[in-house]
Amino acid sequence: MKLKLISPASYRTHPSPFESDLRSDGKRMTPQRKKVLSLFEEIGSGIHLSAEEVHSKLTISGEKVSLATIYRTLRLLVKMTFLNELDLSEGGNRFELLSHDHPDHHHLICIRCGRTEEFENNNVINAGKAAAKNFGFKLLESSLNVRALCPKCSNK
Amino acid sequence: MKLKLISPASYRTHPSPFESDLRSDGKRMTPQRKKVLSLFEEIGSGIHLSAEEVHSKLTISGEKVSLATIYRTLRLLVKMTFLNELDLSEGGNRFELLSHDHPDHHHLICIRCGRTEEFENNNVINAGKAAAKNFGFKLLESSLNVRALCPKCSNK
DNA sequence: TCCCTCGTTGCAAACTGTTCTCATTACGCT
DNA sequence: AGCGTAATGAGAACAGTTTGCAACGAGGGA
Ligand SMILES: [Mn+2]
Ligand SMILES: [Mn+2]
Ligand SMILES: [Zn+2]
Ligand SMILES: [Zn+2]
Numbered sequence: 001m002k003l004k005l006i007s008p009a010s011y012r013t014h015p016s017p018f019e020s021d022l023r024s025d026g027k028r029m030t031p032q033r034k035k036v037l038s039l040f041e042e043i044g045s046g047i048h049l050s051a052e053e054v055h056s057k058l059t060i061s062g063e064k065v066s067l068a069t070i071y072r073t074l075r076l077l078v079k080m081t082f083l084n085e086l087d088l089s090e091g092g093n094r095f096e097l098l099s100h101d102h103p104d105h106h107h108l109i110c111i112r113c114g115r116t117e118e119f120e121n122n123n124v125i126n127a128g129k130a131a132a133k134n135f136g137f138k139l140l141e142s143s144l145n146v147r148a149l150c151p152k153c154s155n156k
Numbered sequence: 157m158k159l160k161l162i163s164p165a166s167y168r169t170h171p172s173p174f175e176s177d178l179r180s181d182g183k184r185m186t187p188q189r190k191k192v193l194s195l196f197e198e199i200g201s202g203i204h205l206s207a208e209e210v211h212s213k214l215t216i217s218g219e220k221v222s223l224a225t226i227y228r229t230l231r232l233l234v235k236m237t238f239l240n241e242l243d244l245s246e247g248g249n250r251f252e253l254l255s256h257d258h259p260d261h262h263h264l265i266c267i268r269c270g271r272t273e274e275f276e277n278n279n280v281i282n283a284g285k286a287a288a289k290n291f292g293f294k295l296l297e298s299s300l301n302v303r304a305l306c307p308k309c310s311n312k
Numbered sequence: 313t314c315c316c317t318c319g320t321t322g323c324a325a326a327c328t329g330t331t332c333t334c335a336t337t338a339c340g341c342t
Numbered sequence: 343a344g345c346g347t348a349a350t351g352a353g354a355a356c357a358g359t360t361t362g363c364a365a366c367g368a369g370g371g372a
Contacts, residue, residue, distance in 0.1 A: 023369095026318095026319080027319070027320090028318095028319055028320070028367090028368050028369075029368080029369095030319090030320065030321080030367085030368075032320080032321070033320095050358090051358080051359080052358085065321090065322095066321070066322045066323070067322095067359090068321080068322065068323075068324095068359090068360080068361085069320080069321060069322070071358090071359060071360070072320085072321090072360090075360095087243065087244075087245035087301075088243075089243040089249070091357090091358090092357080092358055092359085093245070093358085093359095106283070106287070108284075108287045108288060108291055108293055110293065111296065117287070117291045117293075119283075119286075119287040119290065119291075121283040121286070121287070123279035123280070123282070123283055124279065124280055124283045124300060126279070127262070127275075127277040127279055127280045127300065128264075128300065128302040130275075130277070131262070131264045131273070131275040131277070131302055132264060132302060132304050134275065135264055135273045135275075135306070136306070136307040136310075137264055137266065137273075137302075137304035137305060137306050137307070137310070138304055138305040138310045139302060139303075139304045140267065140303045140304050140305065141302075141303045142300060142301070142302040142303070143300070143301055143303075144280065144283065144284065144298060144299070144300045145243075145298070145299055145301075146284040146287055146288060146293075146295060146297075146298040147295075147296045147297045147298070147299075148288050148293035148294055148295045148296050149293060149294040149296065150291070150292070150293050151292040151293070154292075154293070154294045179340090182347095182348080183348075183349090184338085184339050184340070184347095184348055184349070185339075185340095186338085186339075186348090186349065186350080188349080188350070189349090206329090207329080207330080208329085220351095221350090221351090222350065222351045222352070223330095223351090223352095224330090224331080224332085224350080224351065224352075224353090225349080225350055225351070227329090227330060227331070228331090228349085228350085231331095247328090247329090248328080248329055248330085249329085249330095
């Protein structure tokens with residue numbers, strides 16, 4: 001039994017927020033851009049990938065996107081606030097889906113194995129706000145990185 | 157009129173903390189190491205220099221130390237806890253004299269001109285401690301970086 | 313539907329910040 | 343003063359990221 005095909009008109013889905021944001025800025029939707037954002041959406045928030053990891057994950061699943069394009073796309077997605085960039089000193093910066101549920105979380109990083117846990121704390125956010133206000137700065141973003149050893153790496 | 161020369165014995169000053177820490181570890185005091193630490197001590201705490209800046213400051217004042225040695229010395233001084241290393245995403249890491257008066261300060265950085273202000277906030281430190289405890293991690297160091305625009309860069 | 317334009321891609325080369333290699337120098341112990 | 347070995351200088355190597363450029367292709371108009 002064959003499924004009834006949806007009429008061509010209904011294929012014209014409303015463009016995703018990503019697509020419409022792009023369009024309104026004279027930019028274009030491309031398969032590469034779709035693939036990068038989809039990857040983050042599929043794995044969900046709370047995962048922190050480097051550019052290289054994004055590249056190899058796409059490559060492994062048969063999608064080939066050049067590394068240069070991945071860098072360009074990640075930068076774009078950060079500027080468009082779909083992704084958040086973490087500047088962890090070791091081994092390249094990492095990117096994560098910007099979750100609307102946990103917009104202002106911070107990171108606890110095991111410097112040995114790279115395991116990263118997230119946490120939220122309003123005091124931290126307020127500390128950043130207070131400091132910015134105090135010096136007349138306009139706050140953009142505040143990030144607390146806690147460098148530590150996870151239980152596994154802690155005992156030798 | 158000639159000044160009376162101090163007797164040779166009095167030249168034997170007690171070694172600095174730096175020098176004795178080095179010695180007790182089989183390491184040696186060198187003119188290069190003296191120059192790098194002295195530079196930080198002369199300019200005082202609250203100044204955040206990149207390796208390149210340390211290099212050019214020394215070069216300008218006629219002291220030549222190779223860039224490789226500067227990197228090696230900075231790493232050493234951080235390990236010996238004379239310096240603190242900041243991982244600010246833009247333009248290389250920076251180093252500052254570790255001040256015993258303000259051991260746990262955080263940084264407010266203008267992402268346009270690089271102006272950096274320091275602030276202290278116990279809530280931040282406690283947030284890091286709490287997060288580490290919560291996940292069973294052993295805390296090493298926590299640093300809050302507030303990215304912002306300074307008043308000057310803020311109005312266009 | 314075909315076209316044209318101009319934003320985007322892939323590739324390699326360039327770049328930036330940092331570490332490494334290795335021959336040479338020199339600290340510090342006796 | 344002589345010796346063993348840690349440290350230095352110079353440049354090559356390196357990792358992560360950006361850029362230049364020719365080819366490509368998304369998507370609005372005819
Ligand atoms: Mn996160
Ligand atoms: Mn500081
Ligand atoms: Zn670990
Ligand atoms: Zn500024």
